Amino acid sequence: MLHYQHGQWDPYIEDNTSSNYKELLNSVVPCEEAAQQGLLHNCELFMFTDNSTTEVAFNKVNSSNKHLFALDLRLQKLQMDTGIHIHIVYVSGTRMIAQGADALSWLLLIWVFC
DSSP: OEEEEOOOOOTTSOTTSOHHHHHHHHHHHHHHHHHHTTOOTTOEEEEEESOHHHHHHHHHOOOSSHHHHHHHHHHHHHHHHHOOEEEEEEOOHHHHHHHTOGGGTTOEEEEEEO
16 A cells, blocks of 8 residues: 655644644654554554654654654554554655656655555
């Protein structure tokens, strides 16, 4: 199964919230919704993003930003609750330009293998 989503920030997010938070939230919410529907049980989930902060925050799980840290914890809990394994992979903008996908650099792709 392949799922993709392009970012539209929810209107309830404060204007002073960082774009890093908004981009990660746009990944966490659909993952939680898919898990609630039983679509992610024992799957492997790959997220590809051009946002290096998202990758670092998730893989180190020690973001100094309390909002990013809370989202990281939600993803960690999701892994424990569903048995999935999440990989967040940073893809640089220069790599996207080199392969001709620079128009999609704002897009977070999520691949799920069950």
